Amino acid sequence: xxxxxxxxxxxxxxxxxxxxxxxxxxxxxxxxxxxxxxxxxxxxxxxxxxxxxxxxxxxxxxxxxxxxxxxxxxxxxxxxxxxxxxxxxxxxxxxxxxxxxxxxxxxxxxxxxxxxxxxxxxxxxxxxxxxxxxxxxxxxxxxxxxxxxxxxxxxxxxxxxxxxxxxxxxxxxxxxxxxxxxxxxxxxxxxxxxxxxxxxxxxxxxxxxxxxxxxxxxxxxxxxxxxxxxxxxxxxxxxxxxxxxxxxxxxxxxxxxxxxxxxxxxxxxxxxxxxxxxxxxxxxxxxxxxxxxxxxxxxxxxxxxxxxxxxxxxxxxxxxxxxxxxxxxxxxxxxxxxxxxxxxxxxxxxxxxxxxxxxxxxxxxxxxxxxxxxxxxxxxxxxxxxxxxxxxxxxxxxxxxxxxxxxxxxxxxxxxxxxxxxxxxxxxxxxxxxxxxxxxxxxxxxxxxxxxxxxxxxxxxxxxxxxxx
Amino acid sequence: xxxxxxxxxxxxxxxxxxxxxxxxxxxxxxxxxxxxxxxxxxxxxxxxxxxxxxxxxxxxxxxxxxxxxxxxxxxxxxxxxxxxxxxxxxxxxxxxxxxxxxxxxxxxxxxxxxxxxxxxxxxxxxxxxxxxxxxxxxxxxxxxxxxxxxxxxxxxxxxxxxxxxxxxxxxxxxxxxxxxxxxxxxxxxxxxxxxxxxxxxxxxxxxxxxxxxxxxxxxxxxxxxxxxxxxxxxxxxxxx
Ligand code: SF4
Numbered sequence: 001x002x003x004x005x006x007x008x009x010x011x012x013x014x015x016x017x018x019x020x021x022x023x024x025x026x027x028x029x030x031x032x033x034x035x036x037x038x039x040x041x042x043x044x045x046x047x048x049x050x051x052x053x054x055x056x057x058x059x060x061x062x063x064x065x066x067x068x069x070x071x072x073x074x075x076x077x078x079x080x081x082x083x084x085x086x087x088x089x090x091x092x093x094x095x096x097x098x099x100x101x102x103x104x105x106x107x108x109x110x111x112x113x114x115x116x117x118x119x120x121x122x123x124x125x126x127x128x129x130x131x132x133x134x135x136x137x138x139x140x141x142x143x144x145x146x147x148x149x150x151x152x153x154x155x156x157x158x159x160x161x162x163x164x165x166x167x168x169x170x171x172x173x174x175x176x177x178x179x180x181x182x183x184x185x186x187x188x189x190x191x192x193x194x195x196x197x198x199x200x201x202x203x204x205x206x207x208x209x210x211x212x213x214x215x216x217x218x219x220x221x222x223x224x225x226x227x228x229x230x231x232x233x234x235x236x237x238x239x240x241x242x243x244x245x246x247x248x249x250x251x252x253x254x255x256x257x258x259x260x261x262x263x264x265x266x267x268x269x270x271x272x273x274x275x276x277x278x279x280x281x282x283x284x285x286x287x288x289x290x291x292x293x294x295x296x297x298x299x300x301x302x303x304x305x306x307x308x309x310x311x312x313x314x315x316x317x318x319x320x321x322x323x324x325x326x327x328x329x330x331x332x333x334x335x336x337x338x339x340x341x342x343x344x345x346x347x348x349x350x351x352x353x354x355x356x357x358x359x360x361x362x363x364x365x366x367x368x369x370x371x372x373x374x375x376x377x378x379x380x381x382x383x384x385x386x387x388x389x390x391x392x393x394x395x396x397x398x399x400x401x402x403x404x405x406x407x408x409x410x411x412x413x414x415x416x417x418x419x420x421x422x423x424x425x426x427x428x429x430x431x432x433x434x435x436x437x438x439x440x441x442x443x444x445x446x447x448x449x450x451x452x453x454x455x456x457x458x459x460x461x462x463x464x465x466x467x468x469x
Numbered sequence: 470x471x472x473x474x475x476x477x478x479x480x481x482x483x484x485x486x487x488x489x490x491x492x493x494x495x496x497x498x499x500x501x502x503x504x505x506x507x508x509x510x511x512x513x514x515x516x517x518x519x520x521x522x523x524x525x526x527x528x529x530x531x532x533x534x535x536x537x538x539x540x541x542x543x544x545x546x547x548x549x550x551x552x553x554x555x556x557x558x559x560x561x562x563x564x565x566x567x568x569x570x571x572x573x574x575x576x577x578x579x580x581x582x583x584x585x586x587x588x589x590x591x592x593x594x595x596x597x598x599x600x601x602x603x604x605x606x607x608x609x610x611x612x613x614x615x616x617x618x619x620x621x622x623x624x625x626x627x628x629x630x631x632x633x634x635x636x637x638x639x640x641x642x643x644x645x646x647x648x649x650x651x652x653x654x655x656x657x658x659x660x661x662x663x664x665x666x667x668x669x670x671x672x673x674x675x676x677x678x679x680x681x682x683x684x685x686x687x688x689x690x691x692x693x694x695x696x697x698x699x700x701x702x703x704x705x706x707x708x709x
Pocket of ligand 1: 309315369
């Protein structure tokens with residue numbers, strides 16, 4: 001996906017003005033947030049589980065290199081071929097080559113955000129391979145030629161009416177709008193592709209080092225068909241996905257679906273370990289696992305490393321008041337919301353995504369919701385520090401902060417300046433005590449009045465009062 | 470008991486009345502209140518804008534000013550969150566003075582929390598007839614656990630609190646966010662105002678002036694000049 005994050009502000013304002021999107025987002029919001037809250041309540045012992053999961057992820061990341069090698073060893077033992085891709089480009093090249101070497105003409109895909117990250121579909125199509133997305137949301141977006149706007153529910157920004165229009169056009173059938181009927185229609189369309197694909201590509205939620213297993217969590221069961229029917233199965237996954245043991249998965253899978261959509265467990269857990277063995281009824285003849293770095297190692301050993309704990313549940317964006325109002329596309333790349341505001345600047349360069357770490361009020365809802373306790377606001381603040389130190393914010397902001405810091409350290413001068421500010425502000429407020437517009441503050445005054453100061457500072461009034469006593 | 474009042478930079482400049490309300494509440498509960506004249510700001514605007522060093526310098530100043538108090542109280546969850554959750558835990562995490570900042574954090578309270586949990590007040594000077602709705606400010610709520618304290622105090626003053634939908638949702642203020650990303654901020658505030666207004670309360674009450682100015686500014690722009698927007702200190706001190 002092309003990076004558009006540098007246009008965040010403009011895109012956000014388009015989204016704010018898009019009535020249909022706003023309505024769709026409003027509908028989605030309650031669903032996610034309420035469902036999670038209920039699931040967490042029912043579970044009961046949530047906080048200790050989060051603590052444990054955070055530790056578990058940290059332990060895996062602390063020895064990432066060792067676990068990856070262990071994963072490679074065990075996966076290879078089971079007949080998989082493990083490939084290492086340092087860049088997005090390399091990841092695509094590896095997969096295109098696998099396809100070409102094996103005469104692959106059609107690929108079925110289950111949901112994979114890494115593949116969006118590296119632009120895999122485009123690359124495969126350029127090499128003459130037909131790619132069919134089989135996750136319902138991704139399928140819808142493939143028809144709409146749009147990128148996902150959410151990491152768990154990629155087409156959350158679409159209404160069922162919009163989906164109906166897309167289906168009518170693509171399938172040439174009468175228009176229907178009931179969700180189950182739409183799902184059935186997509187299923188019918190996909191069935192034929194499942195059976196005729198030469199290669200299946202899936203993402204992976206976790207890579208289990210001790211067994212060489214790749215794990216995928218889905219609700220539609222499409223991953224099962226993608227991973228077992230075609231003669232070649234290719235997994236594409238970020239290197240941070242590795243966990244030491246299946247036991248660890250048992251903990252994480254309690255957190256993931258509950259945090260994502262308030263489900264105690266997903267309909268399908270797809271575990272794939274190696275190729276079809278002698279006597280197996282089905283399974284691929286070849287299994288390839290492409291482990292992708294593409295910026296992940298830039299987190300390792302830094303003060304942002306905690307970000308790699310992420311298990312891609314989407315809770316942070318579901319709870320984010322900024323995301324709730326602008327949707328995922330405004331963020332301009334694969335990963336929206338708070339997690340994206342940390343990932344994107346590091347993956348694509350902070351100079352290309354400078355607004356993202358600033359697109360937060362630090363309300364803290366994301367940090368409370370995150371199942372692996374990633375301190376997202378703290379990480380965004382660290383990115384802001386990098387921007388400030390690297391002179392990457394507008395000079396006016398920089399000068400303003402220095403001036404404010406300088407003044408606040410000089411109480412006499414500060415009292416003088418704020419005394420005047422209070423007086424002038426009050427005068428500007430006029431009779432109704434409201435400042436309707438103020439140059440430099442138009443970000444505020446465009447949509448709100450600025451209640452004017454009352455005229456004297458506390459400090460002045462207090463000194464007067466003490467004098468009288 | 471010597472209690473330092475941290476007025477907050479915003480209250481100082483924009484709404485001194487909130488500072489006096491806090492003063493009145495503390496004094497009427499029998500505290501000896503000191504207000505260091507040199508105080509300015511806790512440093513949060515710099516901290517959240519990435520200017521770490523500037524905010525560290527200011528944090529040292531705050532420490533020096535309030536070191537000798539038994540308690541420090543601020544009519545703001547946001548500034549209190551900065552002192553309690555960021556000074557020692559982040560800004561001075563690896564600093565020889567960390568322990569000093571931990572001590573400061575331990576004796577620092579947000580106003581409603583102090584009145585309810587330390588002073589355990591049984592009555593308040595103010596009376597308020599009618600219904601209010603309470604907006605939970607983010608830092609106070611999520612960093613300090615301020616939730617029931619202000620509601621409890623408001624009911625002591627006779628106000629009935631009607632809960633709005635999503636009372637815990639951010640109002641969109643976020644310090645410089647409200648200017649840097651004004652459009653998003655405005656939309657968030659619009660939502661907040663709608664939830665608040667749906668309760669029919671005659672006042673929207675909160676514990677952080679930043680949020681209150683944001684909400685008031687939006688209400689007035691929408692043409693609502695009736696609904697009052699008040700700090701809980703004003704209500705319970707009888708200065709509303
Ligand atoms: S950052 Fe946390 S809440 Fe957000 S997607 Fe990752 S694991 Fe989920």
